[in-house]
Amino acid sequence: MDRALPVWILAALALVVLMGLPLAWLGAMSVSGEGGATLAHYRQVFTDPPLQKALWNTVVLAFWVGLASLALGAPMAWLTARTDLPGRRLIRGLIMASFVTPPFLGAFAWVMLAGPNAGLLNKAWRALTGAGDPLVNIFSMPGLVFVVAIYTFPYVFIMIANTLELIASDLEEAAAILGASRFSVALTVTLPMVLPAIASGFILAVLQALALFGSPAILALPAGFHTITTQIWALFQYPPKVEMAAAFSVPLFLATALLLLVQKQVLGRRGYAAIGGKSGQRRRIALGPWRVPALAGCLAVMACSIFLPYGILAKAAVARAWAQPLTADNLTLANFALTFGHGGTRAAIVNTLELGVMTACVGAALAAVLAYVANRKLVPGHQFLTFLALAPVVVPGVVLAVALFVAYTRPPLMLYGSLAILFVAYLTKEMPVGYSQSDATFKGVHPELEEAGRILGAGRLRVLGEITAPLARSGIIATWCFIFIGVIRELSASIILFTPNTKVISVVIFDLKEEGQFGAIAVLGLFMLAMTFATVVLMQTVLGRDVFGARE
Amino acid sequence: MxxxxxxxxxxxxxxxxxxxxxxxxxxxxxxxxxxxxxxxxxxxxxxxxxxxxxxxxxxxxxxxxxxxxxxxxxxxxxxxxxxxxxxxxxxxxxxxxxxxxxxxxxxxxxxxxxxxxxxxxxxxxxxxxxxxxxxxxTVNVIAYNTKIVPAAEAPRTWKDLLDPKWKGKLVTAHPGYSGVIATHVLALVHLHGWDYFKQLAQNRPMLVQSAVDPSGVVASGERPVAVNGGDYTFYQVKKKGNPVEIVYPKEGVPLVxxxxxxxxxxxxxxxxxxxxxxxxxxxxxxxxxxxxxxxxxxxxxxxxxxxxxxGDLKLLPADPEELEKRNEEIKKRFVEFFGA
The missing domain is CATH 3.40.190.10 (Periplasmic binding protein-like II)
Incomplete structure (x- = not known):
C-alpha cells in the first residue's frame, strides 16, 4: 500500500468537488420552480424574443470571429513558420503581446479609436477625404467581430504555427520541382496537411468569442444589442432572475461542450504521416518581392491589436480630454490622482494580486499533483481525472459564475462575500490551462530517475519533492505564470461574484467604464498591462522560451 | 494642485x-x-x-x-x-x-x-x-456640442429630439442602470406618453449606462446631442472648458x-x-x-x-411610490424600444 495514496485521492476529490458541485447546482436551479421541477425557464429562454435575439447575435458573433481569426491567424502562422519573412521574431512577439492583452481593454481602446464620430481614426478619415460617413463604426456587429478577432486570432496562430513547424519540406519541394508555383504549393500541399489544425483553431476562436463578456458589454450594448453573456449578466439585475440565468447558461454550456467534442474528433483523426517530429528538413520558402508587402500586412494587423490601442490608452491616461490633441494644457496627472486616490482602486489592486498569487500557487501545485498522478497512473480512474481537469474549458466564465453563485450563497459553504469564491472561480477556470502545462511537463520527465529513488527506499512524496519537482521546476513556474496572467485579467466571472470588499481591478475598470471615466480606465488598464508583461518577462527569463513554447 | x-x-x-x-x-x-x-x-x-x-x-x-x-x-x-x-x-x-x-x-x-x-x-x-x-x-436636461451644432439649430424641447435629422446623433443613458434616468423616463411618460420613447428610439441613440456618461460623450463629440442626463454633469464638463451647452426644455425638466x-x-x-x-x-x-x-x-x-x-424652472417631479411600482415596466419597455 502506497503511503501517499491519501494525498492522490484528496487531490482527486478536490477536483471532483470543485467541478461537480457548481454544475449540479446550475442544472438544479435551471429547472427549479415554486411548485417543484419545471421546464418553464427553458421554454421562456427559447421563446422570449429578446433572449432569442441574444442567442442569435452570439451565433453570428462567434461564427464571424472564427472566420476572421482564421483569415488573420493562418497566413501569419505560415509566414512566420515557413517563409523568410523579415522580422519573424518581432511579429511573433507582438502576437504574443496581443494574446495576453485583456480583450476588454482592447475593446475600450477601440471606442476611442473608431467611435463613429469622436474616434480618432474616423476623424482623421474625415479630415483626409472630406467624407461625411465614418470609416468604421465600432458600435456595431462588424465592429465587435473585428475587435474580438484581433485578440482571438493568436489562438489560431498558435495551433497552425506549431503544426507547420513540424511539417517537413520534402513534399512541398517535390511539388515545386514538378513545376507548381509557390502559392499553388501552399494551397495544394501545405494547406491540406494543416487542415486539422485550421479546423481546430477555428473552433478555439469560436469558443473564445462565445465566452467573452467585456467586449460585447462595451461595444454591443451602446449599439442596442445583447449577446448571451451580457444577457445572463443583465438577468442578475434586481429583481434577479437567477433561474432564468441558469437556464440561459445551459445552451451556452452545451454548445461549448459540443464544439470541443468536434475539435477532439478533428484532431484525433489526424493520420497524416507526413507530420512527424523527426522527418526531413524544413527549408524556408523565399517570398521574393512579396517580403515587404507581407511584412507590411503583418504589421498592419499588429497595429490594430497593439500599436494603436496601446497608444490611445497612453494618451487617454495623461489627457484631460482624450478626443483633443495632446497640447500642453490638455496634459494632466489628474487621472492618476483619481485612479489611485480612490480607496476602492487600491483595495482592488491588493485583492487582484492576492488572488493572482494564491490561485497561481494552489493552481500550479494542484495541477502538478494531478498531472503527476495521471501520468504515473497512481490511482484507479486516472483518465477520469484528466477529463475533469480539462472539463472547465466547456464552462464560460459567466456560466461558471452563475453556477458558483448558486452553489456558494447557501450553506454549507457560504463563500459569497469573501475572496474565497473568486479564488474557487479562478482556480476552476484556470485548471485546464494549468493541467495541460503540467501534463506536458511530466511527459517530459522520464520515470527512470524516480524509479531509482524508489529503489533506494524513498517514498513517492519524497521522490516527487526531491527528484521530480526539481526536474519539472521550469514547467511548474510556467504554469504559475499562465495562471497568474489569466487571473489578473478575469472579468466575466468576477463581474457577477464580486462584493464591495472583494472588487478586483477588472471590475473597477468596468465600473469606471459605465461612468465614462476614460482617463482613469486608461491608467488602470496600463497598470494591468504592466503587471501582465512583467510576468511574461519573468517567465521568459526563467524558461528561456516564449509563452507559445518557442525556444529562443 | x-x-x-x-x-x-x-x-x-x-x-x-x-x-x-x-x-x-x-x-x-x-x-x-x-x-x-x-x-x-x-x-x-x-x-x-x-x-x-x-x-x-x-x-x-x-x-x-x-x-x-x-x-x-x-x-x-x-x-x-x-x-x-x-x-x-x-x-x-x-x-x-x-x-x-x-x-x-x-x-x-x-x-x-x-x-x-x-x-x-x-x-x-x-x-x-x-x-x-x-x-x-438634479434636473434632466438636453445638452449639445456647440462645435457641431449651432445654437440656432439646437433642440429646444423634448419633442424636438424626435426630428429625424437627429438620427444617429443622439445619446441616452439607461434606466436599467441609472436612477436619474429611470426618474426621467417616468416623468416624460407622464408628459408625452410611451409613444415618445418609441419614436425617440427611431433615431437610434447610442446607449450608455450612467447619467454621468452622456456629458462625456457630448463633450468628445461622439454624439452631438444628449437626450437626458443630470444637468450637473454637463455643468461640470462645461466648466472644464468643453464646448457643451445646456438646454432646459420649456415643457418642464424632470426633477430627480x-x-x-x-x-x-x-x-x-x-x-x-x-x-x-x-x-x-x-x-x-x-x-x-x-x-x-x-x-x-x-x-x-x-x-x-x-x-x-x-424656482425659475418648470419642474416635473416624480412620485417615489409610483417610481417603485413601475420600475420593472420602465426598464422593460425601454429595452423593448432601444434594444438593450
Missing part, C-alpha cells in the same frame, strides 16, 4: 473645528471612531463622491469612508444580492431612484434617522415617515431628488449617523452646489450665478 490642496485643507480644518465644538460631549463620536469606517454605497459621480469622502476624513480623522460608486440600479441589486446571502455590508445607501427607498423601507431595511438640519428641507426632500432624506437634486438612508443592518451605525449628518451640513451641501453644480434642499445654500434657480 498645491493651491487646491491647501484650500481643501483649510476648509477641512475649519469644518473639523466646528464639528468638534458642536459635539465635544458626543459619545457617538467616540463610538464612531471605534467603528473606524463607514461604507457608502453611492451613485454620486465618483469624483464628487471622493471629494465628499475626503472632506469627511479630514474632519474626522480616524474614520475612513469606503466609497462604492456605481449606478443606482446596480446599488439596489448589490444590496439585495448581498442580503440574500446574509451579507450585511452597507452603512449608508444613496441612489437617485427614490423608488428604491420606498421598497427598502417596506422591507424594513432602513433605519429611521433624521439627519441634523434636514427638518428645514422642503417637502420633496423628506420621507414623511422619517426614513430617507434627499441629499442632492436623490435620497440617502442608513441601512437598518448597518455594521457601523454610529459612523453612518455621523457621516450622514456631515453630508447634510451646510458646508458639504454648499460644496455640492458650488463645485459639483448640484441642487440641494438646504435652505441656506447659495448657487453659482451661471445656474438657473430651481
Amino acid at each position: 498645491t493651491m487646491r490642496w491647501s484650500v481643501s485643507a483649510v476648509l477641512a480644518g475649519w469644518l473639523a473645528l466646528g464639528a468638534v465644538a458642536a459635539s465635544a460631549q458626543d459619545a457617538r463620536l467616540e463610538a464612531a471612531r471605534k467603528e473606524g469606517k463607514v461604507v457608502w454605497y453611492t451613485s454620486l459621480a465618483l469624483s464628487s463622491a471622493e471629494k465628499v469622502a475626503k472632506l469627511f476624513e479630514a474632519a474626522y480623522p480616524g474614520i475612513r469612508v469606503e466609497v462604492h460608486r456605481t449606478g443606482s440600479q446596480r446599488i439596489l441589486q448589490r444590496v439585495m444580492q448581498e442580503l440574500q446571502a446574509n451579507l450585511k455590508l452597507a452603512d449608508v445607501i444613496h441612489t437617485s431612484d427614490a423608488g428604491h427607498f420606498v421598497l427598502l423601507k417596506e422591507k424594513k431595511l432602513l433605519m429611521k434617522y433624521t439627519p441634523a438640519g434636514a427638518d428645514a428641507f422642503p417637502a420633496g426632500f423628506k420621507d414623511r415617515d422619517g426614513y430617507y432624506y434627499g441629499l442632492r437634486a 431628488v436623490s435620497p440617502t438612508a442608513i441601512a437598518a443592518f448597518a455594521p457601523h451605525p454610529n459612523a453612518a449617523k455621523l457621516f450622514t449628518d456631515f453630508t447634510f451640513g451646510k458646508d458639504v451641501q454648499q460644496v455640492l452646489a458650488d463645485t459639483e453644480g448640484l441642487y440641494t434642499g438646504h435652505p441656506g445654500v447659495r448657487y453659482p450665478a451661471d445656474k438657473p434657480k430651481l
Whole structure:
C-alpha cells in the first residue's frame, strides 16, 4: 500500500468537488420552480424574443470571429513558420503581446479609436477625404467581430504555427520541382496537411468569442444589442432572475461542450504521416518581392491589436480630454490622482494580486499533483481525472459564475462575500490551462530517475519533492505564470461574484467604464498591462522560451 | 494642485473645528471612531463622491469612508444580492431612484434617522415617515456640442429630439442602470406618453449606462446631442472648458431628488449617523452646489450665478411610490424600444 495514496485521492476529490458541485447546482436551479421541477425557464429562454435575439447575435458573433481569426491567424502562422519573412521574431512577439492583452481593454481602446464620430481614426478619415460617413463604426456587429478577432486570432496562430513547424519540406519541394508555383504549393500541399489544425483553431476562436463578456458589454450594448453573456449578466439585475440565468447558461454550456467534442474528433483523426517530429528538413520558402508587402500586412494587423490601442490608452491616461490633441494644457496627472486616490482602486489592486498569487500557487501545485498522478497512473480512474481537469474549458466564465453563485450563497459553504469564491472561480477556470502545462511537463520527465529513488527506499512524496519537482521546476513556474496572467485579467466571472470588499481591478475598470471615466480606465488598464508583461518577462527569463513554447 | 490642496485643507480644518465644538460631549463620536469606517454605497459621480469622502476624513480623522460608486440600479441589486446571502455590508445607501427607498423601507431595511438640519428641507426632500432624506437634486436636461451644432439649430424641447435629422446623433443613458434616468423616463411618460420613447428610439441613440456618461460623450463629440442626463454633469464638463451647452426644455425638466438612508443592518451605525449628518451640513451641501453644480434642499445654500434657480424652472417631479411600482415596466419597455 502506497503511503501517499491519501494525498492522490484528496487531490482527486478536490477536483471532483470543485467541478461537480457548481454544475449540479446550475442544472438544479435551471429547472427549479415554486411548485417543484419545471421546464418553464427553458421554454421562456427559447421563446422570449429578446433572449432569442441574444442567442442569435452570439451565433453570428462567434461564427464571424472564427472566420476572421482564421483569415488573420493562418497566413501569419505560415509566414512566420515557413517563409523568410523579415522580422519573424518581432511579429511573433507582438502576437504574443496581443494574446495576453485583456480583450476588454482592447475593446475600450477601440471606442476611442473608431467611435463613429469622436474616434480618432474616423476623424482623421474625415479630415483626409472630406467624407461625411465614418470609416468604421465600432458600435456595431462588424465592429465587435473585428475587435474580438484581433485578440482571438493568436489562438489560431498558435495551433497552425506549431503544426507547420513540424511539417517537413520534402513534399512541398517535390511539388515545386514538378513545376507548381509557390502559392499553388501552399494551397495544394501545405494547406491540406494543416487542415486539422485550421479546423481546430477555428473552433478555439469560436469558443473564445462565445465566452467573452467585456467586449460585447462595451461595444454591443451602446449599439442596442445583447449577446448571451451580457444577457445572463443583465438577468442578475434586481429583481434577479437567477433561474432564468441558469437556464440561459445551459445552451451556452452545451454548445461549448459540443464544439470541443468536434475539435477532439478533428484532431484525433489526424493520420497524416507526413507530420512527424523527426522527418526531413524544413527549408524556408523565399517570398521574393512579396517580403515587404507581407511584412507590411503583418504589421498592419499588429497595429490594430497593439500599436494603436496601446497608444490611445497612453494618451487617454495623461489627457484631460482624450478626443483633443495632446497640447500642453490638455496634459494632466489628474487621472492618476483619481485612479489611485480612490480607496476602492487600491483595495482592488491588493485583492487582484492576492488572488493572482494564491490561485497561481494552489493552481500550479494542484495541477502538478494531478498531472503527476495521471501520468504515473497512481490511482484507479486516472483518465477520469484528466477529463475533469480539462472539463472547465466547456464552462464560460459567466456560466461558471452563475453556477458558483448558486452553489456558494447557501450553506454549507457560504463563500459569497469573501475572496474565497473568486479564488474557487479562478482556480476552476484556470485548471485546464494549468493541467495541460503540467501534463506536458511530466511527459517530459522520464520515470527512470524516480524509479531509482524508489529503489533506494524513498517514498513517492519524497521522490516527487526531491527528484521530480526539481526536474519539472521550469514547467511548474510556467504554469504559475499562465495562471497568474489569466487571473489578473478575469472579468466575466468576477463581474457577477464580486462584493464591495472583494472588487478586483477588472471590475473597477468596468465600473469606471459605465461612468465614462476614460482617463482613469486608461491608467488602470496600463497598470494591468504592466503587471501582465512583467510576468511574461519573468517567465521568459526563467524558461528561456516564449509563452507559445518557442525556444529562443 | 498645491493651491487646491491647501484650500481643501483649510476648509477641512475649519469644518473639523466646528464639528468638534458642536459635539465635544458626543459619545457617538467616540463610538464612531471605534467603528473606524463607514461604507457608502453611492451613485454620486465618483469624483464628487471622493471629494465628499475626503472632506469627511479630514474632519474626522480616524474614520475612513469606503466609497462604492456605481449606478443606482446596480446599488439596489448589490444590496439585495448581498442580503440574500446574509451579507450585511452597507452603512449608508444613496441612489437617485427614490423608488428604491420606498421598497427598502417596506422591507424594513432602513433605519429611521433624521439627519441634523434636514427638518428645514422642503417637502420633496423628506420621507414623511422619517426614513430617507434627499441629499442632492438634479434636473434632466438636453445638452449639445456647440462645435457641431449651432445654437440656432439646437433642440429646444423634448419633442424636438424626435426630428429625424437627429438620427444617429443622439445619446441616452439607461434606466436599467441609472436612477436619474429611470426618474426621467417616468416623468416624460407622464408628459408625452410611451409613444415618445418609441419614436425617440427611431433615431437610434447610442446607449450608455450612467447619467454621468452622456456629458462625456457630448463633450468628445461622439454624439452631438444628449437626450437626458443630470444637468450637473454637463455643468461640470462645461466648466472644464468643453464646448457643451445646456438646454432646459420649456415643457418642464424632470426633477430627480436623490435620497440617502442608513441601512437598518448597518455594521457601523454610529459612523453612518455621523457621516450622514456631515453630508447634510451646510458646508458639504454648499460644496455640492458650488463645485459639483448640484441642487440641494438646504435652505441656506447659495448657487453659482451661471445656474438657473430651481424656482425659475418648470419642474416635473416624480412620485417615489409610483417610481417603485413601475420600475420593472420602465426598464422593460425601454429595452423593448432601444434594444438593450
